[in-house]
Amino acid sequence: MKLQVAFDCGCNTRTICDCVDRISGYMDFIEVGTPLIIEKGLSTVRELRPRYPHLKILADLKIMDGGFYEANAAFEAGADIVTALAAAEDATLKGAVEAAAKHGGEIMVDTIAHPDLPRRIGELDAMGADYICLHTAKDTQGSGRDFAAFMREMRGFVRHAKLALAGGINPENIESYTSMAPDVIIIGEGITGASDPAKAAGIVREKMGAH
């Protein structure tokens, strides 16, 4: 089970490095979050790349159009994994997968807000998504959806892709997510916003350890 730490609102390259330097032993993927892409573009990916050769960098572009072009730009900037949206047209997702193949990178498809996931997950898997992320939107966290039942259902539709979980996960509630045995757990403020990020990441990694 891999730990992806997401850096979003209010971060910059310096604050990300300050945090990653303290928790890099616990984590696997650095996520350059969408708000940061909106603010700074791919410069953050370029700045982080040489500093953390042992960690994968994920660029959370949430691609919805121009699949090849947009994913290609992020891979060229140094990303290992780029996100696209399950809601995008198949042609867009195939373009993103093609860009990943060109660079030896990977595509994570974010299922956020998708209305018909059981059907869509099988399609995403068949199109070559490396990861499929079950993601509760920031704007609807706490609305009481049953993630666990969802996860069980989803597993039945996936043959190749790894499954990731995101949305409101933190050191306090992580056991209810690790128990679903995803391949990747994505945590943002639960670690980056903790008073002691190293302690939070350590707790998370310990609870992930059994899986």
Place this chain on the structure above:
Amino acid sequence: MKLQVAFDCGCNTRTICDCVDRISGYMDFIEVGTPLIIEKGLSTVRELRPRYPHLKILADLKIMDGGFYEANAAFEAGADIVTALAAAEDATLKGAVEAAAKHGGEIMVDTIAHPDLPRRIGELDAMGADYICLHTAKDTQGSGRDFAAFMREMRGFVRHAKLALAGGINPENIESYTSMAPDVIIIGEGITGASDPAKAAGIVREKMGAH
């Protein structure tokens, strides 16, 4: 009928200014396209803002999560209009609309790849979308969908929002779009990639003129 000119792949602030300076008399909205946001973040919006006080600047963020936060960042950078996706959760779109209200800005909702538009358009209108954009993805242009029939159907679901059309429009085919009487026509490479952008924009504006 307003003309929005989209600046996408391969543009930077200098090349945008070179083009806008030649066509500003024909256009209404400058679109800072998604590929440019991915490359440079909001810096392009900040650089264009003081130079074109008489033109509206649209930041094509295609917001899918963090509606208030992401839209707010773009309005603070100087955007007049910010895009969000029809595929986003209602809470996300309402957050974006709230950020627009705070800044006196507007939200354009991009319906790209949405599978159930007749139902969704009415919801977008009721949530306060200022513009609803019927958008054929770059990755599926030329796939033969009947835009005109679509447009007629959509009009029946809208009470307040203005309608925009985007996706593969150029000086050669524009009359088939102006005949649908949208409120906004969005053109990218059909103008920015023309050998003479001023001539292309002039032709477009002339053909829009009757509407």
